[in-house]
Amino acid sequence: MIHKKYENEEHAVADIPNDSTVLVGGFGGSGLPSRLITALKENGATGLTIVSNNIGAVSEGVATLISNQQVKKIICSFPVGPHANELIEYLETGRVELELVPQGTLAERIRAGGAGISAFYTPTAAHTELGEGKESRVFNNREHLLEYAITGDYALIKAHRADRWGNLVYRKAQRNFNPVMATAAQTTIAEVDEIVEVGDMSAEEIISPSVYVHRLVEIASQEERGKVQNG
Amino acid sequence: MVRPYEELNGWTIPEVAGRIAAELEEGWFVNLGIGLPTLVGEALPEGKEVILHSENGILGIGPRKHTGETDSDLVNAGKEPITLLPGGSFFSQSESFAMIRGGHLDAAVLGAFQVSMRGDIASWKLPNASLGRVGGAMDLTVGSKRVFVFMKHCTREGTSKIVEECAFPLTAPRAVDRIYTELAVIDVTDGGLVVQDLAPDVEFEEVQACTAAPLQNRNVKKHSKVSEG
Numbered sequence: 001m002i003h004k005k006y007e008n009e010e011h012a013v014a015d016i017p018n019d020s021t022v023l024v025g026g027f028g029g030s031g032l033p034s035r036l037i038t039a040l041k042e043n044g045a046t047g048l049t050i051v052s053n054n055i056g057a058v059s060e061g062v063a064t065l066i067s068n069q070q071v072k073k074i075i076c077s078f079p080v081g082p083h084a085n086e087l088i089e090y091l092e093t094g095r096v097e098l099e100l101v102p103q104g105t106l107a108e109r110i111r112a113g114g115a116g117i118s119a120f121y122t123p124t125a126a127h128t129e130l131g132e133g134k135e136s137r138v139f140n141n142r143e144h145l146l147e148y149a150i151t152g153d154y155a156l157i158k159a160h161r162a163d164r165w166g167n168l169v170y171r172k173a174q175r176n177f178n179p180v181m182a183t184a185a186q187t188t189i190a191e192v193d194e195i196v197e198v199g200d201m202s203a204e205e206i207i208s209p210s211v212y213v214h215r216l217v218e219i220a221s222q223e224e225r226g227k228v229q230n231g
Numbered sequence: 232m233v234r235p236y237e238e239l240n241g242w243t244i245p246e247v248a249g250r251i252a253a254e255l256e257e258g259w260f261v262n263l264g265i266g267l268p269t270l271v272g273e274a275l276p277e278g279k280e281v282i283l284h285s286e287n288g289i290l291g292i293g294p295r296k297h298t299g300e301t302d303s304d305l306v307n308a309g310k311e312p313i314t315l316l317p318g319g320s321f322f323s324q325s326e327s328f329a330m331i332r333g334g335h336l337d338a339a340v341l342g343a344f345q346v347s348m349r350g351d352i353a354s355w356k357l358p359n360a361s362l363g364r365v366g367g368a369m370d371l372t373v374g375s376k377r378v379f380v381f382m383k384h385c386t387r388e389g390t391s392k393i394v395e396e397c398a399f400p401l402t403a404p405r406a407v408d409r410i411y412t413e414l415a416v417i418d419v420t421d422g423g424l425v426v427q428d429l430a431p432d433v434e435f436e437e438v439q440a441c442t443a444a445p446l447q448n449r450n451v452k453k454h455s456k457v458s459e460g
Binding site: 057111122129171173174178207 | 286287305321323327356362366369370373374402403
């Protein structure tokens, strides 16, 4: 029997060591694996490289790991928001390194990482500050930049429903970076609202096939357990 | 008498949004940037089928949701609650940007800090800011079939946002096709900036006076009597 379900989020992230590269899904608060992020904060691993689109959009996001001084480097496209103030301070004092990447290049670098493609050329960011120092080549009379794949040691993602094998479906635009990040990490950990039995989801609706998903944490069941205990 | 910028009464911002909405063609797939461009979505005439794309993986977004229960999993690029139209679809960020970068969007309507007379656009970082916010702007300006800029003509201090050469960090060179401001609609052509339309009660000379790049006047409205002689 395949068992990917962990008792809780603390157990699911317990082995993430110092200096890991962690891909974190979500677009602002939508599709953000906030329980797993909180558990990673509790875990206390330091020297982390975090790859996540928005830094500082919501209080429960990656900003908490920066405040907790667990982060060495951020790779993102949009490092601003109401909770990004500490990031600015840490960047200015050199405690955190920032790699700013255009959002499409970020998504494609992760996709390449998950698909075994080491690098690719794109015209995005050519002739801009973000393209400075990059290898370039002209295709179709247009300058393209060489961009390298991104892979993670771990991916922390959020989905709506999983089955026991780890097949995932997402709710509305919660999907965003989650399916692509699921493909690009050695160990993908999904925080889901519910886990159903194999066969209970239509094969045609599955967005992330189980091959990409290694660990599951069911959030709803914990909330229900909490209700029972509190009641 | 050429009046200064602060004395010019051009179109209102909703009027500009309405103008852009009217010029988007039925059947087009269009991305609206955060800020002013979002208003274009609200200004689309009911029943006109322009399909709006949101970078976080949505086609077919409807109006923003101002009242009632909102859904944190149904937001636009600015993280504002929105609605989904019948026929809408969800997809991942990598597919969303493959759509953008693969040239599948008919137009992007974006805000900007500066646009140059050659169509260079600067929209992601102020010169002295410690952080830039590039988001999807570089992908949209490079990948969309048409790039329309919707911005105020000048800054609050009255400095022209249309310039000969962008002083701010570039989002993309030679990307903008058309500029919509409260004073004028301006096309970026190989021959320079051409004013296609002027707001009522605003003279070409007045727009030129508050624009830091040479403009050509092809204002059919004001010259129609002359050309029809």
